[in-house]
Amino acid sequence: MFNSIRGLITGKTADSVRVETGGLEWDIAAPATDIAALPPPGETGRVFTWLYHREDQMRLFGFAGEKRRATFLELLKVEGVGPRGALKIMGGIGQEELEAALEQEDLARLEAVPGLGKKTAQKMLLALRGKLALSRESPAAGPYGELTEALAEMGYDRRQAGEALKQAEAALPPGLSGGEKERELFKRAILFLSGAP
Numbered sequence: 001m002f003n004s005i006r007g008l009i010t011g012k013t014a015d016s017v018r019v020e021t022g023g024l025e026w027d028i029a030a031p032a033t034d035i036a037a038l039p040p041p042g043e044t045g046r047v048f049t050w051l052y053h054r055e056d057q058m059r060l061f062g063f064a065g066e067k068r069r070a071t072f073l074e075l076l077k078v079e080g081v082g083p084r085g086a087l088k089i090m091g092g093i094g095q096e097e098l099e100a101a102l103e104q105e106d107l108a109r110l111e112a113v114p115g116l117g118k119k120t121a122q123k124m125l126l127a128l129r130g131k132l133a134l135s136r137e138s139p140a141a142g143p144y145g146e147l148t149e150a151l152a153e154m155g156y157d158r159r160q161a162g163e164a165l166k167q168a169e170a171a172l173p174p175g176l177s178g179g180e181k182e183r184e185l186f187k188r189a190i191l192f193l194s195g196a197p
Contacts, residue, residue, distance in 0.1 A: 005062070006046040009039050015087070017062060019047055028062035029083075031072075032091035037064040052083050061087070068095060071132060078127045080120055088115045099132050130157030147186055156193050164192040 005028070007021030017035050019026045028047055030038075039045040047062035048069045061083060063069040068090070075086035092113040093101070101109040102125065110121035131152070151161035168188035176184060 002049045002051060002060075004046050004048045007044065009041050009043055009045045011041050012038075015091075017045075017047060019045065019062075026060060028060045029087060030062045030064075031068070031087045033094060034062070034064040034068055034090070059083070071095065071098070074128055074131055075124070078120070078123050080123065085115065085120075089113055092116070102129050102132060105129065130159060147182065147189065150186065151189060151193070154190075160193060161189065164189040167192050 005019050005021055005026055007019045007026075009017065010020045010025055011018040012035050014032065015035075016027055016029050017038055019028060026047075028049065030047070038047065048064070048066050050061045050063075050069055050072065052059045052061060061072065063072060072083075072086050072090060075081050075089060076083065081089070090098075092115065093109075097109070100106070105125055107118075107121055107125060110116060110124060111118055113121075116124075147165055148158055148161045151164070152158045156164075165185055168185045168191075171188060172181065172184055
């Protein structure tokens with residue numbers, strides 16, 4: 001499937017960007033913040049895409065970066081948030097501000113996003129807290145970066161995953177090689193996260 005489209009930015013509207021590549025002009029729905037972040041018309045740009053396909057319609061959605069697309073896909077997991085709603089939410093709050101609001105459980109900030117009511121904001125907190133890359137560091141930063149990311153992809157909260165890895169390291173037997181140590185850390189962290197004794 002499409003990962004991204006690179007081409008000449010031929011136009012922008014309030015809710016879409018147009019990109020010409022190989023003789024085709026794509027009309028791509030995008031959040032207002034991402035439209036603003038892309039190069040102006042007449043310049044070359046890259047749009048990370050996601051194809052929405054149903055029996056009665058197809059629509060291409062686009063984002064200024066892979067992290068923004070990942071955020072969009074996480075928003076789609078929230079009950080009651082569809083593609084259009086996710087675009088509106090992302091257009092009404094910046095990436096870092098959204099991450100901070102979720103991390104700090106700032107319901108008032110989320111409710112202030114245009115088109116986002118109290119119930120949906122509450123559902124977002126429940127569904128997305130700890131799921132977005134809340135750290136300003138790179139995903140692999142820190143001694144357990146890659147393992148923390150792997151646990152997060154399995155659905156565990158990043159902070160809890162980091163704590164579980166610290167506990168797991170303290171309980172490791174001595175003398176393990178690098179690969180053995182990593183496998184044992186991962187296995188023990190899952191046990192801690194699942195509440196196993």
